[in-house]
């Protein structure tokens with residue numbers, strides 16, 4: 001199996017693990033080689049991917065053992081499903097359906113992957129999506145939250161906040177006092 005680059009290889013293996021309901025840990029996670037082992041230390045599942053001589057494509061090596069010797073746990077939570085992964089998965093959905101709420105994101109992930117992601121992770125993922133989307137509307141507005149923080153740091157007793165419209169996700173105002 002060959003992937004176009006290291007990012008594609010990482011994404012594929014993460015999705016594969018989430019769908020197949022197991023976790024892995026990274027023994028090596030470098031641009032030119034990935035070595036992952038099953039989260040159950042006694043299990044012999046091991047995945048080894050190495051960069052080809054062309055300098056970018058990544059190939060699954062024969063030394064990999066893709067058969068689990070652990071007992072598959074019927075788990076519906078997976079630590080591999082972190083906020084960054086969720087944000088990537090639902091970015092298109094949030095972009096095309098403006099009224100998408102965090103609970104919709106949670107349901108979409110459950111439907112597609114059968115994995116139950118905690119509300120705090122969902123909230124973080126939703127925030128990441130909002131930043132990507134609002135940032136693409138107008139790069140200027142994405143720095144507003146950061147600017148208000150800077151104003152507060154320089155002027156500790158002042159009020160400095162900014163707000164967005166929760167329906168359209170657009171910047172609505174900045175309050176400095």
Ligand SMILES: [Zn+2]
Nearest residue numbers: 038043068070
């Ligand atoms: Zn295993």
